[in-house]
Amino acid sequence: MPSTITAEHVRELLRSPDRDPRLVLLEGRARVVSAEEAGTDRLRGAVEVVSRDDLAGRFGPGEPSDGDLETVAARLEAVVAELGA
Numbered sequence: 774m775p776s777t778i779t780a781e782h783v784r785e786l787l788r789s790p791d792r793d794p795r796l797v798l799l800e801g802r803a804r805v806v807s808a809e810e811a812g813t814d815r816l817r818g819a820v821e822v823v824s825r826d827d828l829a830g831r832f833g834p835g836e837p838s839d840g841d842l843e844t845v846a847a848r849l850e851a852v853v854a855e856l857g858a
Contacts, residue, residue: 782846783828786805786828794808795807795821796823796849806819820853
């Protein structure tokens with residue numbers, strides 16, 4: 774089942790109240806989870822796509838535009854597709 778990483782996933786990751794959130798794929802679905810949750814049995818087999826810290830470095834200061842979020846989402850989706858995750 775193909776994944777679909779959207780601008781909303783990127784926005785959710787950047788705005789997450791968790792200390793160290795991650796965007797993961799589990800059974801073909803993108804989800805934002807805490808680093809602690811990512812290591813649980815419930816998420817066994819999930820593939821980490823990117824952490825907020827890694828993602829935040831791709832943007833300049835201030836709130837990213839919708840276009841920026843769309844561009845990053847498309848790039849992340851392309852990487853996931855290449856990996857076959």
